[in-house]
């Protein structure tokens with residue numbers, strides 16, 4: 581199995597969300613069959629929520645044994661629990677609150693007041709991740725990590741030319757000057773994101789075309805953080821036609837009916 585980056589293009593945002601949802605359901609069933617349990621890292625943003633809503637409305641939703649999945653986020657806005665702008669609030673509304681999950685399956689980042697300040701909140705969550713890890717690792721194995729991509733090429737809360745995108749030692753960092761409001765956020769660092777078996781980037785719209793084109797053309801990670809996203813087994817850019825406008829034709833996967841047999845190449 582090669583770990584080349586794949587670009588899968590869809591006609592529009594709705595088809596994109598539906599396709600990612602279908603692929604996720606199939607993949608996570610395979611992972612649970614193989615490993616017995618799974619860790620999934622969700623993303624904020626409109627595409628992240630659209631995918632979760634598509635999973636929730638899928639006829640195959642309840643083919644997944646959700647009780648064996650722990651949910652994390654790649655980043656979180658540092659806002660009070662329940663704030664409508666928090667990523668976990670939006671993920672709950674789109675999917676998680678429609679499933680029968682134990683509270684322990686949902687690993688929300690801390691909110692203001694949980695820890696003395698945002699930096700200690702970052703340190704605290706590093707311990708939460710370590711407690712969930714095995715074999716002395718600093719964080720669990722993420723089977724699928726979703727990422728949205730900003731027009732500037734940011735992923736999670738790793739923004740171009742910010743120290744967080746260059747951080748390679750820490751597991752969780754505090755971002756206090758996010759160009760995308762709100763200013764204060766917590767984020768996994770790139771090495772942790774890239775420890776994931778699969779990194780699935782989901783982006784739609786003409787405003788993402790430049791960032792995607794640059795990321796696939798090998799831009800510097802500091803300039804275009806999405807350029808640095810790479811899963812251990814698979815890295816897939818799920819995009820719509822508008823976002824794909826600047827992607828070289830040779831990087832776009834031939835359109836084919838994807839079957840699980842194709843996916844067995846991962847084993």
Ligand SMILES: O=C(O)[C@H](O)[C@@H](O)[C@H](O)[C@H](O)COP(=O)(O)O
Pocket residue numbers: 623624625626627628655656657667727728729730734735736737760783
């Ligand atoms: O907290 C956040 O804002 C997200 O984690 C962020 O990284 C988002 O995924 C991108 O900005 C893309 O957002 P859209 O999908 O809405 O364009």
